Amino acid sequence: MFKTQAAVVESPGARFTVTDVELADLRPDEVLVRIVAAGLCHTDLGVQAGGIPFALPGVLGHEGAGVVVETGAAVTRVAAGDQVLLSFTSCGTCRSCRGGHPAYCDTWVPQNLILGRRCDGTPTITRAGAPIGGRFFGQSSFAAHAIADERSLIKVAADVPLDVLAPLGCGVQTGFGTVWNVLAPRPGTTLAVFGAGAVGLAAVMAAAGLPLGAVIAVDRVTERLELAREVGATHTIDTRTEDPATQIAAATRGRGLDYAIDTTGVPALVRTAVDALGIRGTCAIVGAPPAGTEVAFEVQSLLPGKRIVGVTLGDAEPETLIPQLVDLHRAGRLPLEKLVRNYSLAEIDIAAKDMHSGRTVKPVIRMDA
Template identity: 65%
Template sequence: MPTTTRAAVVESGGAPFTLSDVVLDEPGPHEALVRMVATGLCHTDLGVASGALPFPLPGVLGHEGAGVVEAVGPSVTAVAPGDHVVLSFTSCGDCRNCRAGHPAYCATWLPMNLIGGRRADGTSTISRDGEPLGGHFFGQSSFAERALADERSLVKVDPDVPLTSIAPLGCGVQTGVGAVWNVLRPVTGSSVVVLGAGAVGLSAVMAAALTPATTVIAVDKVGERLSLAKELGATHTVDAGTADVGAAIADLTGGQGADGVVETTGSVAVLRQGVDALAARGTLVVVGAPPFGTEVSLDVNGLLAGKRIVGLTLGDSETRTVIPALVRLVKDGRLPLHRLIGTYPFTEIDQAVRDMSAGKTIKPVLTF
């Protein structure tokens, strides 16, 4: 049976989120109906809502959901009604990268998650007054009281951990953590620099604090965020508004430069600073996404010292391995994610957007 639910709909690029009754299709063979408990708000949602990406609007966004499974399609085996789940990105499960444990680089990733707005077979998951809406966002479209989610978007989690406290794991947190754990993989005594102390950057700081890196440097222009970074495990901070970032990194690393850099800001000027600040054989992970088609100029001879620049999607995570581990770290107090979260009733989604855009809240989480 189709399900009627309340959703936050973006009518057109640049329009606000407006609450509207929509109809969810009945679960397909590999889909589940999830009652949402909480969902994080991410810059990717705002980018699509602004019209910057070619997602079909009107549509329903949201891709950091957490909730309780209510019903499952006939072929679903990973979850059952009553299970607590964190919702993350979807993937085909059968291409070369999916089979190799890298579903964030699925051959169908872009249409299935970011710009398609429909299932792989072209059918719609959400409609209003008989007209299809853009949906299936990251396989979930969780800005709604109920979501029709792909089985591969669902990760069963410990029911003793409040879902509001772990909703952001599905995108922003696993992205920052994965940049450090899956790409940089710091060795004993190494240095990690995080450019930008937003939700992704602070997640990278927390992840770096759980590695053998002995120098963890957070860079931002906002003093409160730098102070928080210190509390979350940064050994040093650099105020990019007043300091020469390259000189500061050189000084804090004894002239060696950084072994690893995580660039979260999406600014090509900051990206260039990060590459220039790398040590020989150092690696910079590109996480922040500027508008499509953006290019950056680099000093080619500077790269010949073995520097590596690696692009990253969603932490290069295998979600069913990574997310339960992160939930355990949250539960044990070793990943203090609550320090980033500010909660808002779902009906106040536009206030959450304003607070996030103004920098008042690092990671807004909408509650149902």
């Protein structure tokens, strides 16, 4: 048993409370990581608000980055002292995992969200001896230390800035993967990203590196739209003062979009994104609204070959994609510094408010701050 501190959410709607917890002894395929930094994601806030199921009280956090302290007896990919980025977990044996699509693992939902424990029911985190929810996305990294599956870890060089690259584990991977892996836009085509948060801006960065005809960012926060321009958007649309349909029609010369990505989960914007598609256009839905959220479509509008596809984590294989993103950052082509603002673990509630207000695009919690 290993004692550490973590930010615990007691119940839906409750604040984060920093408290002492205990971590279980490692299983052979598990790794103990000293967390240096962890990105705060809208999925964390969705669980906190009660819109996404998870075992509460529990420890959230799924964009961890840190240093390996100890490894289980069967671990071979990392060793004590290695710097690592943490991502989601998967079984490694189902058809999706074997086919290179671990984000669609047969056990993804229970292992990453619902159980809050190992598959055999044993907890990884206790508090005063009582089990609480852990293993969120295979890690629960809003803590000074975390237990992670070996499959969740990506080794990185000792000199990479963990407090900048932590968001690669989910948000940035989702945005890039949706563009690169799922949509794979052809040269000269047009793409619009609805929502210029961390996922949306990552998608803009991914698209900006391709020879597209237009990359359009849609949001209601002026600062985020300005940032979208900085990282590669050719057009921006402020939904407070501009009609997206009219502006997209102008940017695409009336043809409509070839590709759209919705990162908001807001039904009206999802409908707008689909309606804005041209012939044989594709809309990727990435945002995760509360369970039960529905969107109505006019069926005949879909008949000209429009496609709607749901995407989890950019359909990424983290061990392949994340090192590519690290290399892009090293080359100056992935300016995550423009998105990130650091907070201490004690300031995690402030970080959440700043993300809601748009003041901060991607809060990253520094455990040593």
